[in-house]
Every structure is written in structure tokens, then in C-alpha cells.
Amino acid sequence: MDVTNPDWAPTLHMGHDDIPVSDSDRHARRMQRKRKRAPIAGLMIDEGLTEEQQQNHHVMEAVDSSCVGQVEVDVPAANVDGDGSESVTEGQGQTKDCVCSEQGRAEINRLLEENRLLRAQLQKTELNETFLKDDTEKVRYYTGLHCYAVLMSLFSTVKDFLPISKKLTGFQMLLLTLMRLRLDLPVQHLCHLFDVSHKTLSSVFADTIDVLYARLGALVHWPERHCLQATMPPQFTEAFGKRVAIIVDSFEIRTERPSNLKARAQTYSHYKGTHTIKYLIGITPHGAISFISRGWGGRASDKHITERCGILQKLLPGDVVLADRGFDIRDAVGMMCAEVKIPAFTKGYCQLDARDVEQTRATAHLRIHVERVIGSLRNKFKMLHTTMPIRLLLSCEGEDTTLLDKIVKVCCVFVNMCPSVVVKPGPNDTCSC
Secondary structure (H helix, E strand, O other): OOOOOOOOOOOOOOOOOOOOOOHHHHHHHHHHHHHHHHHHHHHHHHOOOOHHHHHHHHHHHHHHHHHHHHHHHHHHHHHHOOOHHHHHHHHHHHHHHHHHHHHHHHHHHHHHHHHHHHHHHHHHHOOOHHHHOOOHHHHHHHHOOOOHHHHHHHHHHHHHHOOOOOOOOHHHHHHHHHHHHHHOOOHHHHHHHHOOOHHHHHHHHHHHHHHHHHHHHHHOOOOOHHHHHHOOOHHHHHHHOOOEEEEEEEEEEEEOOOOOHHHHHHHEEOOOOEEEEEEEEEEOOOOOEEEEOOOEEOOOOHHHHHHHOOOHHHOOOOOEEEOOOOOOOHHHHHOOOOEEEOOOOOOOOOOOOHHHHHHHHHHHHHHHHHHHHHHHHHHHOHHHHOOEOHHHHOEOOOOOOEHHHHHHHHHHHHHHOOOOOOOOOOOOOOOOO
């Protein structure tokens, strides 16, 4: 019998049979109808909005409904009692509720702004296209490529052939592979960076290397003679005319000790004092890598590899090959009507004559460029410095090529995509990005 309650009604109906419906019941039915219409209306409103905009819309809608509810409940309560003081008290309550609603709205706006800032900060740290965009230093550090434009051109070439992964995008697969080649990061560390398992990362790396090897392997090619002559640097022309076709040398990569005794004997290098895989590399006078052999055991000599790797079949009559003293290939090159230039041997001689001194000086001065390219290859891609596991020396399924051979050739391709270490770029050859 609390007469101040908004639901109070007299016990005597005074001749009326219908009990008037209270304002609170009317408000409850109104809110129930609004809740029923909310899914349909929300679906129509949310179309065309981003996820963040939809979130903001739902939050603001909830605040509006709570504010409306307070006003609608409080206003009828003021009308039930005719006393003036009660009306003033109810008006103050409504004002207080509106102030609280305004404060809540301001707090929500602050939280939404903070959410937007955190999202923007998170996008900067995610390893995707945005992470490297407009930052040449990051591109060179993480990928070894010259600039962002070269990276995106590479990605557009291979993106349609990359494997499909549930956790990684195509760009992340390429970036993961480049980061492992470039920085030689531990596999577990890369797993944490990209939030994938060890098995997934190894599979993605091998598949991406296969794609890069198949799609970009042609960038390591032997140029035509007229192309070589057209791009011959002046220092080569002064010493040997336009006859130099290739500068050859070899480099070795350390491997684990094989358990097989024959393989152990074949891979042991007396020069390095450990087990290695040896590669023969050839560059053009301009500094581009034009030949890379498959891997040979570290015990194999330079002469043995040169005669069997297929490089001699690419020589034309009259070509000149620059090599180190260890390449005793004068007879093999002579069979192709070509000529090999190596520094003169000093063993057994008190002093070289003037002619040999000049020729040795010119040959050594120009042959050193291949060592600079090898140094750039190994320093740019630090994975070639590490000790390779035996599984990389096994032939890929259905192929004669090992995964290590593919890795080395892909690294040579990336070196060719960078500016030459032999010829400095001119003022008009700078990258526009």
C-alpha cells in the first residue's frame, strides 16, 4: 500500500472494471519491441561499415537506449505525484542522469580513440607490406633487396605460384624466406615472429624456395657475346680488348659431418679443414653472376669441377677466361678455342720479367672482382655462413637438385637484382623509390 510507488492503484475501483496499465509496463513492452527489431535494423545499418565502425555504432546505440530508458522511466514518475517538490526532485534526477550519460559518452569516445591508436600501432609492428612500405633501410636490412619497389616487383612475379597457407599470406611467405636467407635467424625465433609451428615454417620455406628457383632461375644466365661487348667496362677493354667472357672462382659452404664414410671423404676440404660443399661461380665483366654450378664435395679440385660442371660448353672461340692460379684449365679451355688468363706462377723464379709482371698485375686487378661478388653474396645472405644440415644436401623429391643448390642459386638471383659491386651506378641509374 505504498502510495509513492508508480505501480500503486486504489483498492476500490469506484465503479471502474479496467485497471489502468502503468507506465512501467508500457515502457517494458516498448523495449521488448525495440529488442525484437534490433537484429534486423542492426543488419541493415551495418552493411557497408567496417568492423571498427560497426563496433562504434553498437556502443553508441547502447548508450542512447540507456539514456532514453532513464528519461522515460523518470518522467512518468514525476507525473504521478502532483506535489511541486517531488517534481523538482525528479527533474534534478533527470539532469543527473543526463550528466552521467554525457560522461559515459565521453569515456566511450576516449576508449574508441585509444582503440584506434592501438590498432594503428599494431599494424606498424605486423610483418606485412605496411611494415616495409616507404622504408628503404628496413627493406635492405630484412630482405637484402635494394628497395621496396624491387621487393613488390618480385612479389608480383611469384605471388600466383606460392602455396596456400591458412596462417600466412603470400607476402609473409616471401618475407619469411628472405629474412631467413638474409639474417639466418633461428627457426624457433621465426616461428614466434610469424606465429606458426616449426613444421609449418620449414614447409613454407622449402616451398617458397622451390617457387623462386623455378620462376627466377633464368636471371642467372650466360649473356650473348654482343651483349658482353656492349657493356664491357673500360678497364677490361684496355687490358684484354672485348674478349673477356667470364671471371671464374669457387667458394665453399660448411656442412655437418656425414655419417656415411664415402660421403665424409668426398666432402672433407683440406683447404678449409672441415666438411664443405664447393660451388663454381662465374661473373661477367660488368659484375653480374652468369654461372653457378651445382654443389660438389669439398674434396673436388677446381679443375675437376670446371671440366664437369658444363661451363666450358658455353665458351665461344676467341673468348678469354680470367681465373686464379688454382684453375689449371688451360688445356680444357684450349679445346674450346678459348684462352684462360691466370696470374703468373712465381715458384722457382727469382724474379718475373717485365711483361709477366704487367700481365699478372692486370689479371689480378680485374680477377679480384669475382671475389668481391662472392663476398657480397655471402655477406648479404648470412645463411650461407652457417653450417648446413645434412637434409639440405639430399636431392629433392623427383629431382637431381638439392635444396642447398636451390638456395645458392636463389641468392645469386637476388644479388643480380641489386646494383653491381663492379660498376658504380651513374647519376641517372638511381632508384626512383
